[in-house]
Amino acid sequence: MLNTWVVMPTCLPLVRRHCHTCGSDRFRPSGRFRVNAHHKLIDAWLLALCTNCGETAKLSVLERANVRSVRPELLGLLHDNDPGLTAELLQDPNLLRRNRIALDWDRAWRLDTGGSDHLDRKVIDVSVRFAARIPVRPVRLIAAGCGLSRAEVERLITEGKVVSAARMSGKVSGDFSFILKR
Numbered sequence: 001m002l003n004t005w006v007v008m009p010t011c012l013p014l015v016r017r018h019c020h021t022c023g024s025d026r027f028r029p030s031g032r033f034r035v036n037a038h039h040k041l042i043d044a045w046l047l048a049l050c051t052n053c054g055e056t057a058k059l060s061v062l063e064r065a066n067v068r069s070v071r072p073e074l075l076g077l078l079h080d081n082d083p084g085l086t087a088e089l090l091q092d093p094n095l096l097r098r099n100r101i102a103l104d105w106d107r108a109w110r111l112d113t114g115g116s117d118h119l120d121r122k123v124i125d126v127s128v129r130f131a132a133r134i135p136v137r138p139v140r141l142i143a144a145g146c147g148l149s150r151a152e153v154e155r156l157i158t159e160g161k162v163v164s165a166a167r168m169s170g171k172v173s174g175d176f177s178f179i180l181k182r
Contacts, residue, residue, distance in 0.1 A: 008131040024052035135171040
C-alpha cells in the first residue's frame with residue numbers, strides 16, 4: 001500500500017540577506033508591499049524586517065515596469081498586501097536571484113505522514129510530495145516519518161534497505177518516492 005507524505009510550509013521562511021545596520025543575516029518578510037509609480041512606469045517591493053534590529057529591506061518585485069504591462073489583478077494584490085502573493089513571490093527563483101537572497105526554511109515546515117499505521121509494517125512504500133519548494137534532506141524526512149534516528153536511516157541506506165530513484169544525499173525540493181525494508 002502506497003503512503004503519501006506531504007512536506008508543507010507552516011509559516012513564511014526567513015530571508016537570508018546581510019543587514020547593513022547591525023550585521024545580522026536574517027530578515028522576516030512583513031507581508032507588506034510598497035508600490036511607487038513614475039508616470040507610466042511602476043516599481044514594487046516586498047518589505048522585510050531584520051530579525052535583530054528591525055531595519056526594513058526592500059526586495060524588488062517590479063522594476064521600472066510599464067504600468068500597462070502589469071496585470072490589474074497583480075496590482076490589486078500588491079495594493080492589498082496579499083499574504084498569498086508574499087508566499088508565491090518567495091517561491092519565485094527569479095525574485096531570489098534578482099535580489100541575491102536565499103531562504104531559510106528552518107522551523108518553517110512540517111511533515112504530514114497521514115498517521116502512524118505504517119510504522120509497524122516490514123515494507124513501507126512512500127510517495128513524498130512537496131506543497132512548496134522546501135529544500136530538505138531525504139534522510140531527515142525518512143527519520144521523522146518513520147520515528148528513526150538519522151544515523152539509523154543512513155545505515156539502512158548503506159545496507160540497501162532504502163530504495164529510491166532519487167538521490168538520498170544532499171537536499172531535495174521536488175516530489176520523490178522510496179521503499180523502506182526493515
